[in-house]
Amino acid sequence: MNDMRYLTFALGKGRLADKTLELFEQIGITCEEMKDKKTRKLIFVNEALRFRFFLAKGPDVPTYVEYGAADIGIVGKDTILEEGRNIYEVLDLGFGKCRMCICGPTDAKELLQHHELIRVATKYPHIAKDYFYNKKHQTVEIIKLNGSIELAPIVGLSEVICDIVETGSTLKENGLKVLEEVCPLSARMVVNQVSMKMENERITKLISDLKKVI
Numbered sequence: 001m002n003d004m005r006y007l008t009f010a011l012g013k014g015r016l017a018d019k020t021l022e023l024f025e026q027i028g029i030t031c032e033e034m035k036d037k038k039t040r041k042l043i044f045v046n047e048a049l050r051f052r053f054f055l056a057k058g059p060d061v062p063t064y065v066e067y068g069a070a071d072i073g074i075v076g077k078d079t080i081l082e083e084g085r086n087i088y089e090v091l092d093l094g095f096g097k098c099r100m101c102i103c104g105p106t107d108a109k110e111l112l113q114h115h116e117l118i119r120v121a122t123k124y125p126h127i128a129k130d131y132f133y134n135k136k137h138q139t140v141e142i143i144k145l146n147g148s149i150e151l152a153p154i155v156g157l158s159e160v161i162c163d164i165v166e167t168g169s170t171l172k173e174n175g176l177k178v179l180e181e182v183c184p185l186s187a188r189m190v191v192n193q194v195s196m197k198m199e200n201e202r203i204t205k206l207i208s209d210l211k212k213v214i
């Protein structure tokens with residue numbers, strides 16, 4: 001009987017999880033039952049490797065990892081920054097590349113240069129606050145939204161937004177522009193701090209295998 005402990009992975013649901021599984025396949029880690037799109041199962045096991053995988057909402061991934069319910073998480077850098085959990089970020093997986101930006105109509109650019117008290121709509125209040133308060137030293141009012149952030153400056157809820165830009169087409173189709181860049185983003189692997197010590201050999205091997213195919 002294999003009594004090796006399971007190494008548990010929390011994957012951010014959706015495209016991130018699909019890309020992660022593709023990458024894992026390249027290093028010989030497969031999970032057939034997870035590929036079944038119709039399944040309502042939440043947890044999947046690779047018995048031979050003693051790996052367990054589950055899908056979670058992106059913002060919950062760092063939570064599972066911090067508490068040790070998952071040893072390893074795959075999640076966007078945006079979520080890592082926003083959640084601010086005590087976890088180790090160990091690897092940039094190189095996919096899901098995009099940028100966190102301050103965006104708005106062209107004429108809002110001026111408002112960013114004179115420390116005006118403006119309103120910033122965002123799904124990422126911590127990232128926005130850190131950027132305006134600690135980097136720009138500009139006092140702003142942050143308005144938390146849950147999606148379709150580009151609407152805010154169009155309907156007059158805010159002057160600018162702090163949001164993810166990938167291709168830039170959402171901005172373009174709504175007459176908005178990137179005014180400033182906050183930081184680059186991509187998918188990252190995160191590790192629980194205790195797991196990193198207790199399962200160091202398996203985790204280090206996983207990281208070095210992944211580095212070869214990234």
Ligand code: PRP
Nearest residue numbers: 147148149163164165166167168169170
């Ligand atoms: C994200 C982001 C932008 C868009 C950027 O939204 O918030 O709206 O994608 O992509 P683009 O630069 O390629 O156009 P998402 O589709 O995740 O939905 P949301 O608006 O509900 O956050």
